[in-house]
Structure formats: structure tokens, C-alpha cells
Amino acid sequence: MVVASQKGGGGKTATTCQLAYYLLDLTVPTLLLDLDMQMNATRCMLRGRVAAVAGFSTTQVLEGHWSALPAGDLVLVPADQGLGELERQPQRHNDFVNALQAFLQEVASRFRVCLIDTHPSPDVRYVAALATADLVLSPIVLTQEALEGVGAFLHHPRHGYLRIRERLNPRLELVGLLPNMVEATPFQRANLRQLVEQHPGLLIPVQRGEVAGYALIPTRTAIAEAQAAGVPLWQLRQAAPAGAAKAAGAMPLRSAARDAWREIRPSFEAIARRLGVGG
Ligand SMILES: Nc1ncnc2c1ncn2[C@@H]1O[C@H](COP(=O)(O)OP(=O)(O)OP(=O)(O)O)[C@@H](O)[C@H]1O
Ligand SMILES: [Mg+2]
DSSP: OEEOOSSTTSSHHHHHHHHHHHHHHTTOOEEEEEOOTTOHHHHHHHHHTOSEEOSSOHHHHHTTOOOOOOSSSEEEEOOOGGGGGGGGOGGGHHHHHHHHHHHHHHHGGGOSEEEEEOOSSOSHHHHHHHHHOSEEEEEEEOSHHHHHHHHHHHHOTTTOHHHHHHHTOTTOEEEEEEEESBOOSHHHHHHHHHHHHHSTTOBOEEEETTEEEEOOOBOOHHHHHHHHHTSOGGGOBOOOOTTOSSOGGGSOBOHHHHHHHHHHHHHHHHHHHHTTOOO
């Protein structure tokens, strides 16, 4: 599943990393590919030291040079700066796409899920990811600009989801738009309503108790903090006081993080079901 959107900073990386941790909790063998040379997912995973890290980068995968992956239930293939060079080699673009497909085919039997974090501009890496994936999940912030961008995400003549499905990958399915950094303001509520009206069926249905709604992630500082620490949201601990003898791992869990996780969990469960894992 590719996590993609054409707006920067909408929560692709946070969603990808936290989903990867959630899948690990479910003991679902998961491969995480970072295709963004900003390396945010890579840094998050390196800080958290939960994932096993491959000895080669996604640039090397696209160039067809990979070797054996490390053992582990969550394995990261990190990004590097070389990703930025690939767009400038148009004569090799088809080879990059074929190499990514060959790599995933080779490792497919070891993993149940592969998550791919992308960067926000639709270049060859973006197209390679969508040309290879089964599913795409698109985090979206409920601003007017982002809502107006949904049309291009779907219909853009070169890199729109529907065009890629038509031209390159008929298997590709949209899991849905995932509103992120959602605030309980009248403005955002109105934007959510507008999204539902303009694109019925693109949100991910979620049942919360008796209430039927959609998958979404509220704005919660704990999410940014969990990403900064590289840990699962539900395992975010209070910061150890400076000079304290207590190890960071012995600090109590942050109640705000647990509350945030309680809010988000039904959405992650719904996404996991679309991935064919989880109850
Ligand atoms: N729901 C949220 N609540 C609070 N902070 C969030 C939330 N989602 C993401 N963030 C934070 O917002 C910032 C941007 O999120 P993130 O890096 O995941 O976006 P992105 O779409 O991957 O950005 P880019 O397009 O640059 O790759 C990060 O600092 C992240 O930790
Ligand atoms: Mg990112």
C-alpha cells in the first residue's frame, strides 16, 4: 500500500510509520519502503530502533541492486539522497519501475504487507510506487486547497490515480482519503461534509460504537512527539527529567498519547482490514 498525496506535510509519513508499528503489534510481517529523500520515515525508524534496517537503500532497489534483507517482523529499506537523481534519467524510468516490481515479487513471500512512504511531487518514484502497488491511502488535511487538490489526485492526465490505474496498474485500488490533523472547528466540519458530498465513497467507513463515521486522525501533539521519538503512539512515555537516574523506558506512559491512540485506533483497524489483516 502506497501512502501518497500531492500536498506536502499532510501526514503521509506519520501515518505510514504508525501503521507500520500497529502492524508489528498485530505480528503482521511488514516491509516499509521510504521513497522520500527527505528521509523522514527512515529517521523515525532509526530513532525508534524497532525496525530492522536493510543494508541498501530504495535508490538501490530502483536501480536493481539489492541484496538479502535482514531478519525481523518490521523491515525498513531506507531512503537516501540518490532518490533525487532518478527523475533526471528518463531513459531509465521504465527500468526503475520494473526493478521495484521485481524486488517486491522476490520478497513477497516473507511479508504480509508492504507500506511505501512517498514524497509529495508526482515524479518517477511516485509513479513507480503506484504502478506497483495494490492499494493507495491518501492522507488529506481539511483545507480548501487540499479539497481542491483531490480532483487532480484522481484525474490528473499523467499521474492521477485513475489514469495510473488505467494506463499502468489495473489492480490498484484506493483505500480512501484519510483526513488528518482534523480539528473540531465548524470550518473543518464543513470541509469534511464537502468532501463527503463531492467524493462520496472516497472516505473509509468506520463504526465507533453506535456511530457510523469515517476514518480520520485528529490533531494531537502526541502524534508529532511519537514521530519525533520514533516510537508507537501508544508507547510514548513521559520525558525523563534531566539528570534523572530513571531510564527513559521506565517512565510512565503518556496519558495524552494513550487517549490519542484510543481515538485513532478504529481508523487503523479499518485500514488494517483493507490490508487483509486484523479482525
Ligand atoms: N494528526 C497529527 N497531529 C499532530 N501532528 C501531526 C499529525 N500528523 C502529522 N503530524 C506532524 O506534522 C508534521 C508533518 O507530518 P508528516 O511528516 O507525516 O507529513 P508528510 O505528508 O509526510 O510530509 P511530506 O509531504 O513533507 O513528506 C510532522 O511533524 C508530524 O509529526
Ligand atoms: Mg513525509
